[in-house]
Every structure is written in structure tokens, then in C-alpha cells.
Amino acid sequence: MSEETSIDIDYVATLARIELTDEEREQFSSQLEDILDYFERIKAVDVAGIEPTAHAFPIYNVWEEDVPEPGLSPDEALLNAPEQRGNQIVVPKVVEDA
Amino acid sequence: MKDYEAVIGLEVHVQLKCDTKMFTRAAYRFGEPPNTLTNPVVMGLPGTLPVLNKRAIELSIQTGLMFGCHIAEVCKWDRKNYFYPDQPKNYQISQFDQPICIGGVVEIELPGPARNVMGEHREVKLTRIHLEEDVGKLTHYENGSLVDFNRAGTPLIEIVSEPDLFSAEEAAAFLNAIRLNMIYAGLSDCDMEKGQMRCDANVSVRPVGSEKLGIRTEMKNLNSISGVRDSVNYEIRRQSKVLEKGGEIFQETRRWNAEQGYTVALRSKEEAHDYRYFPDPDLMPVRVSREWVDCLHAKLPERPFDRQRRYLKDFGLPFTMASVLCQNSELGNFFEEAVTKCNKPLEIGNLVANDLLRELSAGKDAESQGLVLLPIKSGHVAELVKLVEEGVISRQIAQDIFPQMFQTGESPSTIVEKKGLRQTTDMAEIEGVCARIIAENPKPVGEFRAGNEKAINALKGGVMKATRGKANPAMVDKLLRKLLA
Numbered sequence: 001m002s003e004e005t006s007i008d009i010d011y012v013a014t015l016a017r018i019e020l021t022d023e024e025r026e027q028f029s030s031q032l033e034d035i036l037d038y039f040e041r042i043k044a045v046d047v048a049g050i051e052p053t054a055h056a057f058p059i060y061n062v063w064e065e066d067v068p069e070p071g072l073s074p075d076e077a078l079l080n081a082p083e084q085r086g087n088q089i090v091v092p093k094v095v096e097d098a
Numbered sequence: 099m100k101d102y103e104a105v106i107g108l109e110v111h112v113q114l115k116c117d118t119k120m121f122t123r124a125a126y127r128f129g130e131p132p133n134t135l136t137n138p139v140v141m142g143l144p145g146t147l148p149v150l151n152k153r154a155i156e157l158s159i160q161t162g163l164m165f166g167c168h169i170a171e172v173c174k175w176d177r178k179n180y181f182y183p184d185q186p187k188n189y190q191i192s193q194f195d196q197p198i199c200i201g202g203v204v205e206i207e208l209p210g211p212a213r214n215v216m217g218e219h220r221e222v223k224l225t226r227i228h229l230e231e232d233v234g235k236l237t238h239y240e241n242g243s244l245v246d247f248n249r250a251g252t253p254l255i256e257i258v259s260e261p262d263l264f265s266a267e268e269a270a271a272f273l274n275a276i277r278l279n280m281i282y283a284g285l286s287d288c289d290m291e292k293g294q295m296r297c298d299a300n301v302s303v304r305p306v307g308s309e310k311l312g313i314r315t316e317m318k319n320l321n322s323i324s325g326v327r328d329s330v331n332y333e334i335r336r337q338s339k340v341l342e343k344g345g346e347i348f349q350e351t352r353r354w355n356a357e358q359g360y361t362v363a364l365r366s367k368e369e370a371h372d373y374r375y376f377p378d379p380d381l382m383p384v385r386v387s388r389e390w391v392d393c394l395h396a397k398l399p400e401r402p403f404d405r406q407r408r409y410l411k412d413f414g415l416p417f418t419m420a421s422v423l424c425q426n427s428e429l430g431n432f433f434e435e436a437v438t439k440c441n442k443p444l445e446i447g448n449l450v451a452n453d454l455l456r457e458l459s460a461g462k463d464a465e466s467q468g469l470v471l472l473p474i475k476s477g478h479v480a481e482l483v484k485l486v487e488e489g490v491i492s493r494q495i496a497q498d499i500f501p502q503m504f505q506t507g508e509s510p511s512t513i514v515e516k517k518g519l520r521q522t523t524d525m526a527e528i529e530g531v532c533a534r535i536i537a538e539n540p541k542p543v544g545e546f547r548a549g550n551e552k553a554i555n556a557l558k559g560g561v562m563k564a565t566r567g568k569a570n571p572a573m574v575d576k577l578l579r580k581l582l583a
Contacts, residue, residue: 015372017181054174054377060385066116066153068125071137077247078133080141087132088244091183094236 007032102303102338105311106263106330109298110276112255112286113232114157119251120231121148121191121381128292132246140251142186147380154253155198155384156394157285158229161255162199163395164279165224173198173229174383178373183245184233194375197228198384204259204279205403206271216410216417219403222272223260230254235293249293261300261311266330273297273323275403282402282427290322297326301333303341312337313347317354317361329354332361399427413443422451428469429455432476439480442487449479453497457504473507482510495519495567522568525577528561531569532577535560546582554578 009029013020020028071077074087083090119126122139139146162169176194203221210217234250236243257276263269277295280286288295302314315333320326332354337347352361400408402424409420409430423433429450436446454474482503485491491499491514499513514520522528535557536543545553554575561574 015179015374054379055382059382060172061150062382063150063152063155063384064123066118066151067123068118069123069137071124071135072141074131074133074136077136077141085244087134088237088246089133089183090242091245092242093238094183094243 007036101306102334102341103306104264104266104301104303104330104334105261105314106265106269106302107261107300107314108257108259108263108269108272108326109300110257110259110273111232111296111298112161112257112276112280112288113294114154114161114253114255115284115286116151116154116157116253118151120151120154120229120253121251122146123149123151124251126248126252128289128294130248132244133248135248136250140186140247142188148191148378150381150384151253154229155386157253158198158227158255159386159391159394160283160398161257161280161285162202162227163391163398164283164285164401165199165202165204165227165257167199167202167224167227169386169391170196170198170200172196172383172385175378175381176375177378178230178375180373182233183243184236185250186234186247190231190233191378191381192230192375193228196383197226198386199224199227201225202227204257204272204275205401206268206275207403208267208271210417214416214418216421220268222268223262225258225260227255227257230256261302261314266327266334269299269330270323270327273326278402278425282425283398284427293321296321299326299330299333301330301337302347303334303337312341313349315347315349315361316351318351320354322356325354325356328356328359329361332359336361402427405430409443409447413437413447415443415447419444419447419451422455423447432469432479435476436480436483439477440483440487442483445483445486446479449482449496449500453500454479454504457501472504474504475507478503478507478509485510485514489521489570490514491519491521492567492571494562494571495521498567519566519568521570522565525573528565528569528573529577529581531561531564532557532574532581535564536578536581543582554582 007029009020009025009032012032013025078084078087078089081089116126118124119140122137124137124140125135127135139148159169161167173193174196175191177189178192178194179189181188202224204224205219205221207219208217232249232252232254234245234247236245238244259272263272273295277288280288280295286294290296297320299317299320300314301317302312304310304312315337317329317333320329333352340347348363351364353364354361406420406424409415409423410417413420415423423430432454433443433447433450436450437443440446458469482496482500486493486496491510495514496510499510499517499519502508502513503510539557539560542553542556546557557578558571558574561569561578562571
């Protein structure tokens with residue numbers, strides 16, 4: 001494992017909002033570093049002259065007209081909500097203020 | 099003591115006037131019961147895929163054209179990753195490095211030295227405009243927060259200015275100009291009370307004469323124009339004071355407390371943003387052809403400030419009247435149509451800017467159904483002005499019959515004939531009425547003869563009443579004075 005692909009597993013876990021045990025930290029660090037190593041191999045491919053793209057096919061303008069279609073009822077929409085109140089999802093208080 | 103000047107950049111979020119969401123066809127309307135405007139895509143359920151709203155793309159291009167932006171030939175979609183309960187996917191679909199509109203300017207109008215004097219105009223540079231989806235709405239209560247996803251996924255553009263504004267007044271003028279143009283072109287309703295337009299303000303100060311930008315603070319989600327003006331003013335004063343005392347400004351997000359009028363720093367720990375943008379693999383890019391842009395351009399109205407300049411110059415209208423007529427493109431169209439039928443812009447402008455608007459605001463539904471659908475037509479207003487010009491009716495009668503014209507759509511000539519409102523210029527008839535009024539009102543007659551000039555108004559009023567406004571006022575004045583002499 002090269003130094004430059006070394007991963008800050010705690011930072012990644014914080015961004016992903018997950019808590020890891022020491023065991024998991026070690027396990028996932030090594031898995032993720034394997035993935036980064038694989039990217040190193042991909043980076044070695046000569047792509048000079050190839051236009052960067054996020055898609056394999058040159059397809060553009062996939063869209064629909066602005067016409068409403070039926071959606072979910074509030075009951076259906078909230079089926080997965082752990083807690084609800086007045087047809088709204090209850091989440092732990094999000095504090096914005098200092 | 100040094101003098102400081104402010105440098106301000108604004109990010110203005112505007113909801114586009116669409117019936118469905120940005121990436122799915124769930125309906126969007128304001129004011130519906132919570133969580134009634136969702137579908138599996140809005141809820142971010144596994145296996146769902148986004149599909150673009152074509153109208154939102156068109157409205158974004160038109161916004162760019164109103165502000166003279168370069169419309170990108172190709173733009174693409176990126177995921178902005180963060181966790182917050184107002185968006186169920188844990189990413190917001192936005193545009194990162196290839197936005198739909200690039201550059202451009204917003205022409206602003208600053209307040210004049212008096213209400214009836216136009217203030218300075220200036221062009222404020224834009225960085226870009228990108229298109230994204232709005233998030234849901236959170237309501238906080240004691241023990242938790244409530245999430246309503248009705249607004250989640252609504253088409254939202256972000257108009258980003260360069261740090262090219264230099265006072266709170268300019269920041270307010272910038273928002274007013276965006277609002278005016280967007281409403282004018284039918285791209286958004288920009289109702290700030292409904293959250294259809296919101297603003298983040300970046301503010302820094304620097305010693306006057308310095309070229310280098312100071313450290314900036316950001317205030318998020320300002321939801322009124324006065325909130326922007328007041329918070330920016332507060333921040334400028336606060337930062338100047340800190341620097342004056344040799345202190346340091348920290349780059350941070352501050353919340354504006356509108357009730358008490360101060361800003362306060364948010365927890366900086368939450369500020370370590372790492373959005374990890376990457377291209378959304380579910381969405382293909384958009385390619386915009388020259389022909390499409392031209393076609394959308396052709397549907398746009400003249401820009402309101404261009405029209406205002408034309409009204410001032412070509413029609414010689416006073417600023418207040420021109421500015422009222424240019425608040426709304428239909429009103430301007432109505433006015434211009436009437437002027438082509440009767441070339442008296444000042445008189446027509448007066449009726450449209452005062453009488454027509456008053457009637458419109460009296461019937462609150464009428465405004466929403468649009469001027470073209472009203473029974474009153476521009477030709478009727480032109481005809482009314484002609485009737486006054488030709489001496490057929492007095493100005494007062496013209497004003498009196500306007501509400502009836504507005505409500506019934508009858509032509510002014512029809513109303514005048516039906517009600518027998520033709521101005522009387524029959525000298526003998528008017529003289530007879532004058533003599534009778536003088537005989538019946540000894541008190542004002544005595545006062546007038548005793549030198550109270552104003553007392554004649556009571557007699558004039560009596561004559562006008564007796565003739566039901568049909569007597570020519572100038573003639574009445576002349577005859578009364580003759581009889582009283």
C-alpha cells in the first residue's frame with residue numbers, strides 16, 4: 001500500500017455519519033485502500049486525447065414535459081418513518097443556532 | 099480612524115414557475131397539507147431514477163437571457179453530498195462545474211433622492227446561474243423537528259453575483275431587480291413570504307482604497323428584502339468595529355436574527371463542509387442548441403428597465419408613472435396599445451397607472467386572471483381620453499365612469515349616452531341653474547361678496563350636483579362670477 005492512497009477512515013466515517021468499532025476501522029481501512037489502489041492502476045492508463053465524460057454513451061436531453069402525475073398519499077409516503085406527527089416525519093431536533 | 103467600504107456578493111435562490119418537480123413529475127404547489135406532494139423519487143426510495151423537467155430548463159435559459167448570460171452549450175448534473183433531514187437522498191442534485199448560464203449582469207436601480215426622481219442605474223456582474231432542486235421544509239418544536247417533503251425537489255435556480263455590490267442599499271436593489279425581471283418575464287412569482295425567493299449574503303469590509311478583499315462572513319436564508327438590507331448593514335458595522343479595534347474577522351456563517359436585528363455566528367464545527375461533488379450517473383447532460391435559445395429569446399418581453407427608459411424618453415412620462423407601468427408586462431402592453439389608438443400618453447398613463455390599478459387591486463381575483471381576460475380593453479381607455487379631449491365629458495365624469503367601464507366592459511361612449519352624461523355647453527341652460535343655486539344659497543353668496551374667494555366653491559359644487567357633473571366647470575365658474583358681480 002502506497003503512502004499517497006492512505007485513507008483517513010475517521011474522516012470518511014464522520015462524513016458518512018457512521019460509528020465504527022476499532023475492528024471495523026481496521027477492516028474498512030484496508031478494504032477502502034484496496035479500492036484506492038485499484039484507482040491507481042486505472043490512473044496509469046494513458047487517456048491523453050480522450051474527452052472526459054461521466055457517461056459511456058453520448059446521450060443528451062432526456063426529459064419530460066412539466067405535467068403532474070399522481071404521487072404517493074401521505075400515509076404511503078410515511079410508511080418508513082420511524083415516528084410521525086400530523087403527517088410529518090419526526091426527526092431528532094436539528095439545532096442550527098449557536 | 100480609517101474608513102471602511104463593504105464588498106458584498108449575493109446568492110439568490112429562486113423557485114421556477116413549474117407545475118412539477120425538477121427531477122420527477124410529482125406536482126408542486128404552495129400551501130398544500132404536509133407530505134401530499136411526494137412520490138418515490140421525491141422520497142429518495144431505492145431503485146428510483148430522476149428525469150429532467152424540460153420546462154425548468156427552458157425557464158432557466160430564459161432567466162439567463164433576461165440577464166445577458168452566456169447560455170452553456172452543454173451543462174451537466176452533479177451530486178452535492180451532505181446529511182440533513184430536509185433532503186431524503188442525502189445528496190442534492192445540482193450543477194457544479196458546468197452550470198446552465200455563465201456570466202451576465204443584473205441592472206439595478208437605486209432609490210432616488212425623492213420618490214418621484216429616478217435613482218442611479220448600474221450593472222452588477224454575475225458569476226453564474228445554476229439549476230438544482232429545492233429541499234424539504236423543517237419545523238422545529240421542543241423535542242424534535244418535523245419534516246415536510248412537499249417542497250423537496252422543486253426546481254430552483256441559484257443566481258450568483260460577483261463581489262460587485264458595495265452597500266446594503268445596492269444589495270436590496272439587486273434583489274428588487276431580480277424579482278422585477280423574473281416576475282416580468284413570467285419565470286417565477288418570487289413571493290418571498292412563500293419562500294419562492296431566498297438569499298445568502300457574503301459580506302466583507304476593507305479599508306477604502308484597498309484592492310484586496312477582506313475576510314467574509316456569510317448569512318444564509320435571508321427571506322425578505324428588508325432582512326437583506328438590515329443584516330448587511332449590521333454586518334458592515336460589526337466588521338468595521340472589529341477591524342478598527344485591531345481585531346480579526348473569521349470566515350464563518352452567521353445567522354440573522356430579524357426580530358432583534360443582529361447576526362450571530364453558527365457553530366463553526368458544522369462548517370467543515372466537504373460536499374464531495376461528483377457527476378450524477380442517473381442523469382444525462384443537457385445540450386442546448388442555438389435555435390432553441392433563439393426561440394426562447396423570442397418569447398421574452400422587453401426588459402423592464404429598457405421599457406422604463408423608453409417611456410421616459412419617447413412618451414415623456416414622469417418617472418413615477420413610468421415605473422408603475424413597467425412593474426408588469428401586461429400593464430405596459432395595455433398602456434402602449436391604448437396609446438397607439440389615442441396618442442395622449444400622459445392622460446392614458448394616468449388612467450392606467452391610477453384608475454385601472456386601483457380597480458384591479460379592489461377586486462383581488464381579477465389581478466390573478468390577467469389583464470387580457472378583463473372585460474375592459476385598451477381601446478376603451480383610449481376612447482375615454484378622446485371624449486375628454488373633445489370636450490364631450492369632463493375629466494371628473496371620466497373618472498366617475500371608469501369603474502363601470504372596468505366592471506362591465508362597456509365602451510365609455512355607450513355609458514355616456516345611456517346615462518346622459520354629455521357635458522352641457524348650453525350657456526343659457528347653465529346660466530339658469532347658476533341663478534337658481536345663487537338664489538337658494540344666500541350664505542355662501544354673502545361670504546363671497548364679503549371677499550371670501552373660497553365660498554364660490556360651494557356654489558360651483560351645487561351647480562355641478564344639479565347638472566349631475568355635466569356642466570363644463572370653466573363655464574360654470576365664469577357664469578357664477580358674472581352673476582355675482
